[in-house]
Amino acid sequence: MTAPEVPSGKIAASFYDGLSARRQPVLVWPSEDQRMLVLETSEGHQFLWQMNRLRALRDQSDEKSITLTLHSDEGDEAPRDPARLVVTDPLAILWFRRMVPDLGKRDVHAGTVRKVLLWLGAATAAMVLMLFVILPALSDYLAGHLPVETETAFGRSVMRQVEWMVKEEGAGDLTCTNPDGLAALNRMKDRLIEGRDLGYDLQLSVFDHKMVNAFAVPGGQIVIFRGLLDKAEGPDEVAGVLAHEIGHVAARDPTRIALRAAGSAGILSMILGDVSGGTAIAAAGEYLMRASYTRDAEAQADRYALGLLDGAGISAEGLAGFFDRISADTDMLPEYTSSHPLSAGRAQRAHDQAGMQGDTRPSLDDDDWAALKAICAKGD
Amino acid sequence: MFDLKSPAVMARYTGTGSALFGLALLNGLFTILTLGIYRFWGKTRIRRYIWSSVDLGGNRPEYTGTGLEKFLGFLVAVVVLAIYLGLVQLILFYFGMHFVLEPKSEAQALMQIAVVYISLFAIMPLMIFARYRARRYMMARTRFMGIRFGMDKGAWGYVWRAIAHGALTVVTLGILLPRQTFWLEKYKTDRSWYGDQKFTQDGRWTGLYGAMRHVLIGLALVVLGFVAMVVAGVMAQGSSGEDLSAIAMIGIVLTFIGLLWAAIGYLYYRVHAYRYLMDNTILMGRRIFRAEPRTGRIIGIYILGSIAISLIIGIGMLLFGAIIAAMAAASQATGGAPGPAMFVLIAVLYLCVFIAAGALGLVFLIQPIIAHFAETLTLTDPSIIDEVQQRAYDPAADAGGFADALDVGAAI
Structure with missing residues (x-):
């Protein structure tokens, strides 16, 4: 043509x-x-x-x-x-x-590239500053100024929510109440924290659930799942995990992390907008961000736990053994995607610590260990 | 020049579903590939298309906004919002913690839920602010016959008025809704310009009660239904009989019909409030619009559009399901586990459904409704427009960015 x-x-x-x-x-x-x-x-x-x-x-x-x-x-x-x-x-x-x-032809005003880069840089800087400096610092400050009673009440509410989430339909109260088991658990706790001031009155409970896990909620409250006791190969494993959770309590981690999460909620989804998959991407991003906060806290709690075990004369081999066994399940993904450091590394550090320890004795005697394992058994 | 022999000009809408669908599909694809950044350009292209689809006596409006300024405005908004939201959410949560107790009763549990929603009230003023700013940006980027529309600053004045009117409406159980609708619309219209000429909202807020009639009928039916149920309950304490359950049944049916009536009545209210407000909009001393959209037509569009969308998405999902099933069968036949190709396919399917649903919603719901509103709009006195002079360019710095970030505002 x-x-x-x-x-x-x-x-x-x-x-x-x-x-x-x-x-x-x-x-x-x-x-x-x-x-x-x-x-x-x-x-x-x-x-x-x-x-x-x-x-x-x-x-x-x-x-x-x-x-x-x-x-x-x-x-x-x-x-x-x-x-x-x-x-x-x-x-x-x-x-x-x-x-x-x-x-x-599409034309743009002169100086547009510079303007875009400037704003992109400013926006990124503001977000990073907000998410990684201001919010963490403010959370830490506020966590330090929260009255312990308030924290404890909040923690109880969180505990009830967790109980409600894991509970199977029709199941009654999950908290295990066997008095001998509780006494044994408290003896273990007392030995670990002897001579230390955590700022809280530590309260331990056991949930009758098969999950192999334990967690700390605000206000110095620690929950251990029955599954952890079932799978543990000795009292020192439980003592190691308990020491780790006490580490979280000492650092007020549950409160700090809850405050940070509240501050950063929704910020990423706002940036990504209502696009397809945007919600999923935002959720993943928020997860990664929170994971990076908590990974540091976990590593610190590990260090704290090793100190506690050392002070109480309990072998760190128990904790090492626990990490070794869970590493097969937890280390399938690279560390930066996880809320916890790789278990293999944690096991190694515990092994190293155990090698340097002098005399140790088991965290519970055989009778107490048997009582603890039976803590969820219904009374006669 | 308008033909002076025809005193009124009716608008036409010439946009086609196929053109818009192509545009929307491409937008969805690019938006995903750019992790959401393209959406500002995409939105701009859709607006350009829809604006230019309206024809008033051979003249088409033009949308002059750019994706770039929208993106920049969004960045500005994100910085402000990230700081505001982060601090407000954190501090509200901190104080909220003081009210949290181990819930011992239902009332306490409800109170705790209420505390969680306090943070919503922190965003609400910003959402209202964003809506005003978005409208101002849209006006500033619309031209007709080469002349800019415009809107004065005044978003914060709008925010407190909107909150006060909203609270009044809630307190009066919706009786003062017309008052809210009228004064808020008047606030915006009285700050709107076409070139050097200012719009004025005439009329009275009580004039909107006619539009409220079906909402009121619906609510009356609900009240009647409740009364019937209460009567049945009271009488049931005295005696037993099947006629009582009949009364209770009537109560339930009445309540149900009343709720449906009120819901459709609310749509009727929106449509007829718009008609009243448009008919009483004044430019250069004259009522220049006549708006005649019909509620029935809009309900029809919703019903037909929803059916069409469900059918198309359903057929598409069936096809994809068949492909995935075939692949699963093939991988089982070769003895292997479903490979990564399978997961990629499922992810692609999810995204396709998402993009298609968005595009179909635009084509089968949003555009037909815009078309109906356009085609029922008459410019009653076009000849006076000749005298309107250009107005200055409005930089409109945030370019609707707050609305984009908070996800509020218009459908397009």
Whole structure:
């Protein structure tokens, strides 16, 4: 196909001058050297538009017309002159499309790249500062100023929620109440924390559930699941895990982390917006961020636990053994995706510690250990 | 120039579903590939298309916003919101903790839930703020016949008025809803401009009670239903009989019908409040619009559109399900476990359904409703527009970014 001929003579078009709300009929033709487009109103006013500055509006609904405007670097949101020329003549449209190569060009104002980079940098910096400096610092400060009673009440509420979540339908109260078992557990606790002030009155409970886990809630309350006692190969394993949770209590981790989570909730999903998968991505991002907070806290609690075990003369081999056994399940994913450090590394550190320990004796005698394992057994 | 011989001009809507669908599908795809960043450009393209689909006497409005300014405005909003939300949420949570007790009764449990929702009230003023700003941006980026629309600053004034009116409406159990609707719309209209000419909202707030009629009928039915149920309950204490359960049944049916009536009545209210407010909008001393959208048509669009969307998505999911089942069968035949290809396929399916649902919603619900509103709009006195002069460019710094970040505002 050859280039369409210059439309013979002048074509009729509609013109909005961008000064008043009037549509003016104009005649339009290219100048002799083809570098200018001449627009003439019915009153005889002439406008000269440079061909290489002509642009067409994009994404327009009407396929039978094009709306032309001029590239101009001042004034508007887009670098466009406010005047508009609407052409409906099919031949003329074809001619414009072929003869003005820049018709579909997207222009931006000068300095745009710099502006975008500047704002992108400022926004990123503000977010990082907020999420990783201000919120953690403020959470730590507030956690330190929360009255212990308030913390304890909040922690009880969290405990009840966890109980409610793991409970199977129809099951009664999950808390195990065998007095001999509780006495044994408390003896273990007393030996671990002897001579230390945690700032809390430590309260231990056991939930009758098969999960191999333990957790600390705000207010110095620690919950051990029955599954952990069932799977433990000796009292020192339980003592090691308990020492670790006491480490969290000493550092007020549960409260600090709850406050941080409250502060950062929703910020990432706001950035990603309501796009497909956005919610999932935001949830994953929030998880990773929280994991990085908690990983440090876990490593610290481990160090604290080793100190406690050492002070109480309990072998760290128990804790090492526990980490060794769970590492098969926990270390399938790289460390940065996990809320805890890799178990293999934690086991290694506990092993190292055990190697340096002097005399140790088991954290519970055989009778107490048997009583602890039976803590969830219903009374006769 | 408008043809002066025709005193009124009815708008037409020329947008097609196929063009919009292509645009929306492409937007969805790019948005996912760019982790959400493209959505500002995507939204801008959709608006350009929809604006240019309206035809008023051969003149089409133009949307002049750009994706870039929208993206920049969003960055500004995110910085402000991240700081505000982070601090407010953290501090509210901190004080909320003081009220948390181990729930011993239902009342305490309810109170704790209420405490959690306090943070919502912290965002609410910002959401209202965002809505005003988004409307201002939309006005500032709309042109007709080459002349800019515009809106004055005043978002904070709008925020406290909206909260006060909203509270009043809640306190009066919705009786003063027309008052809220009228004064808030008047606040916005009285700050709106076309070129150098200002709009004025005329009319009275009591004029909106006509539009409320079906809501009131629905509520009356609900009250009647409740009365019937209470009567049945009281009488049941005295005697026993099957006629009582009949009364209770009537009560339940009445309540159900009343709720449905009130829900549709609320839609009727929205449509007719819009009609009243548009008909009483004044530019250059004249009532220049006549708006005649119909509630029935909008309900029809909702019903037909929902059916069409469900059918298309359903068929698509069936096809994908068949492909996945075939792949699973093939991998089992070769003895291998389902490979990563399977999970990729399922992820792709999820994204496809999501994109398609968004695009179909635009094509089968949003565009037809916009089209109906456009096609029932008449410009009663077009000749006066000739005298309107251009207004200055409004930088509108946040470009609707707060609305984008908080996910409030218009459907498009």
